Amino acid sequence: MLHVHLQFDLTPDQIRYLKTLLDGTICLTVGETPQPARFTILVHGFPRREDLLASPNLHTLIIPWAGPPLETLRLAAQFPWLQVHNLPYNAAPTAEMAVALLLAAAKGILPYDRKFREHRWGPPHPGRRNSVLLEGAMALILGYGRVGRRVAEALRGLGMEVRALRRERRPDDPDHVYGPQALPELLPQAAALVICLPHTPETTGLIGARELALLPPQAVLVNVARGEIVDQAALYHALAERRIFAAGIDVWYHYPDRAQRQRDAPVPPAAFPFHQLDNVVMSPHRAGWSEESEDLRLRHLAAALNAAARGQPLPHRIDPARGY
Amino acid sequence: MLHVHLQFDLTPDQIRYLKTLLDGTICLTVGETPQPARFTILVHGFPRREDLLASPNLHTLIIPWAGPPLETLRLAAQFPWLQVHNLPYNAAPTAEMAVALLLAAAKGILPYDRKFREHRWGPPHPGRRNSVLLEGAMALILGYGRVGRRVAEALRGLGMEVRALRRERRPDDPDHVYGPQALPELLPQAAALVICLPHTPETTGLIGARELALLPPQAVLVNVARGEIVDQAALYHALAERRIFAAGIDVWYHYPDRAQRQRDAPVPPAAFPFHQLDNVVMSPHRAGWSEESEDLRLRHLAAALNAAARGQPLPHRIDPARGY
Numbered sequence: 001m002l003h004v005h006l007q008f009d010l011t012p013d014q015i016r017y018l019k020t021l022l023d024g025t026i027c028l029t030v031g032e033t034p035q036p037a038r039f040t041i042l043v044h045g046f047p048r049r050e051d052l053l054a055s056p057n058l059h060t061l062i063i064p065w066a067g068p069p070l071e072t073l074r075l076a077a078q079f080p081w082l083q084v085h086n087l088p089y090n091a092a093p094t095a096e097m098a099v100a101l102l103l104a105a106a107k108g109i110l111p112y113d114r115k116f117r118e119h120r121w122g123p124p125h126p127g128r129r130n131s132v133l134l135e136g137a138m139a140l141i142l143g144y145g146r147v148g149r150r151v152a153e154a155l156r157g158l159g160m161e162v163r164a165l166r167r168e169r170r171p172d173d174p175d176h177v178y179g180p181q182a183l184p185e186l187l188p189q190a191a192a193l194v195i196c197l198p199h200t201p202e203t204t205g206l207i208g209a210r211e212l213a214l215l216p217p218q219a220v221l222v223n224v225a226r227g228e229i230v231d232q233a234a235l236y237h238a239l240a241e242r243r244i245f246a247a248g249i250d251v252w253y254h255y256p257d258r259a260q261r262q263r264d265a266p267v268p269p270a271a272f273p274f275h276q277l278d279n280v281v282m283s284p285h286r287a288g289w290s291e292e293s294e295d296l297r298l299r300h301l302a303a304a305l306n307a308a309a310r311g312q313p314l315p316h317r318i319d320p321a322r323g324y
Numbered sequence: 325m326l327h328v329h330l331q332f333d334l335t336p337d338q339i340r341y342l343k344t345l346l347d348g349t350i351c352l353t354v355g356e357t358p359q360p361a362r363f364t365i366l367v368h369g370f371p372r373r374e375d376l377l378a379s380p381n382l383h384t385l386i387i388p389w390a391g392p393p394l395e396t397l398r399l400a401a402q403f404p405w406l407q408v409h410n411l412p413y414n415a416a417p418t419a420e421m422a423v424a425l426l427l428a429a430a431k432g433i434l435p436y437d438r439k440f441r442e443h444r445w446g447p448p449h450p451g452r453r454n455s456v457l458l459e460g461a462m463a464l465i466l467g468y469g470r471v472g473r474r475v476a477e478a479l480r481g482l483g484m485e486v487r488a489l490r491r492e493r494r495p496d497d498p499d500h501v502y503g504p505q506a507l508p509e510l511l512p513q514a515a516a517l518v519i520c521l522p523h524t525p526e527t528t529g530l531i532g533a534r535e536l537a538l539l540p541p542q543a544v545l546v547n548v549a550r551g552e553i554v555d556q557a558a559l560y561h562a563l564a565e566r567r568i569f570a571a572g573i574d575v576w577y578h579y580p581d582r583a584q585r586q587r588d589a590p591v592p593p594a595a596f597p598f599h600q601l602d603n604v605v606m607s608p609h610r611a612g613w614s615e616e617s618e619d620l621r622l623r624h625l626a627a628a629l630n631a632a633a634r635g636q637p638l639p640h641r642i643d644p645a646r647g648y
Contacts, residue, residue, distance in 0.1 A: 092459040096482060100431045103424035107614075113434060113606045117599040119590035121580055121608040126588075133616040135416040150483070157481020158420060159474070256445055264450075266443035275441040282437045284445040290431075292457040 002309045005039035006030045021302035023309045066090050077320040089300035090288030095150035097287035098224045101248025104281045105220045106132040111278045132218045135159035137191035148196040187214035199226035200323035209234035221247040224287040236272035246279040250287045326633040329363035330354045345626035347633045390414050401644040409640050413624035414612030419474035421611035422548045425572025428605045429544045430456040435602045456542045459483035461515035472520040511538035523550035524647035533558035545571040548611040560596035570603040574611045
């Protein structure tokens with residue numbers, strides 16, 4: 001019998017669905033820590049120290065998201081005997097949302113729609129640039145993992161010239177993949193800057209005032225990775241002063257807690273009034289969260305747990321010290 | 325000397341730019357019909373009968389858009405000696421806008437953005453579908469000309485399975501291209517229906533209540549061709565009753581006249597209140613009109629006029645009776 005404890009928000013329907021996917025040899029508990037605690041696998045995104053100490057049998061933590069939170073990684077790194085895994089189930093929805101945000105921002109979809117709903121046909125900002133043509137222009141993708149590669153394929157389909165940057169250029173990488181030192185020379189040519197990097201200590205603040213100043217005025221920035229990778233003050237000012245054309249932002253600087261989330265309370269996502277800008281497309285951290293992807297997540301989770309129950313290795317192990 | 329008369333809205337800057345592109349052997353007049361009228365080429369989107377009779381030397385009409393208006397085609401068909409050309413300069417911007425509208429509609433970009441600007445993080449319609457995943461789903465493209473083929477390539481880049489429908493299937497067309505009779509059997513599988521057809525008498529009302537009823541509930545309809553191809557009452561009701569998920573609409577049923585356009589007067593684009601729906605992305609017929617594409621249009625026009633001045637055949641001749 002494999003004891004698994006699950007501590008993240010699922011509806012009763014989702015729990016029922018998950019159970020239909022699990023092998024009969026898996027004993028699943030959900031919610032508060034069971035007494036006595038005998039689980040060997042904990043599925044939790046934000047475990048506290050006491051959660052990792054609750055069960056003497058615990059050997060594996062599954063973080064049920066694609067991007068593990070830094071605080072979880074820091075905590076897990078203090079438990080060297082603990083195997084940590086993530087669930088990169090949402091590469092396709094995330095990449096799709098990155099492309100949707102890029103196109104919405106580049107085409108000024110929101111300001112055009114808002115004005116046209118008043119039946120006025122002219123451009124939202126007469127005499128100023130109202131949209132950017134992407135075909136033939138250069139897209140710079142930061143991070144070339146599961147999401148970045150899908151974004152690259154979609155942007156090539158739109159006729160863009162794609163460059164990608166990853167932490168370590170590998171010998172078998174194609175020509176359009178660069179190492180981090182190429183960033184300053186690539187930014188001035190980038191009509192689209194799409195951020196799909198894992199959040200690690202090194203990527204915090206990677207895009208700051210200096211990097212944004214290198215972008216051309218028609219540039220569109222998209223972030224579907226983690227807010228902290230882009231300096232929020234620098235981003236706000238670049239957008240407000242229209243030094244870059246627009247941005248599509250899915251990931252933020254301040255998040256509601258569970259209680260606020262449950263009552264859908266208003267919680268500002270940043271220290272700056274991004275909501276007053278019409279050249280930002282705002283998305284509440286949902287790139288990986290379409291209806292279909294909730295199913296995908298449960299299927300990926302079930303596959304991982306079934307593998308463990310059958311004595312097979314779990315997929316997608318990560319190193320808490322490196323963050324991916 | 326080649327006499328060319330130009331009668332469509334260009335700014336003084338654009339006229340200056342156009343003149344820098346033209347051969348010195350071209351004499352260009354702009355605006356009201358010159359007296360005496362000796363032009364051999366007229367560039368005009370909506371000529372009246374008297375415009376086509378004004379100059380005894382007229383032999384060529386260039387419609388400065390990709391999609392010639394039906395009334396212009398009907399009028400031109402009464403002048404069998406007149407060669408009619410269009411300017412399909414805007415395939416890339418139009419295709420890009422089609423994909424932008426599809427993704428914005430499928431992802432609920434507008435309702436999410438609107439709610440999140442009030443700092444509320446939850447989905448706009450709790451308990452109901454708020455977005456559609458396109459990857460792995462089927463896209464049906466109506467019209468497989470310059471625009472349709474580009475849309476197909478972009479949607480394949482997003483991992484969609486693409487089918488296309490054209491008026492006459494050609495022997496060398498690939499397997500995924502169908503003739504018009506396949507429409508009813510393809511609609512029920514289409515997560516995306518993208519309309520890129522020329523507007524001809526046969527395509528008027530092609531998508532009506534019956535066709536919309538065949539689409540699945542998660543379907544997203546995009547029209548960047550001509551409003552009249554989709555029955556407006558049927559489309560409005562399908563969206564209002566959420567029998568399809570969403571639509572992205574760039575082309576409409578009623579347009580401002582020149583005077584209304586100049587003062588940016590409010591002119592409703594349809595007989596139904598589409599602006600009250602949150603599952604439609606509204607765009608004021610601008611798919612081919614980015615800043616870059618205005619330059620593209622002038623360059624294509626200059627290339628056509630220079631070809632005529634050099635005694636070469638003009639590109640993109642169309643048959644007014646067929647409409648393309």
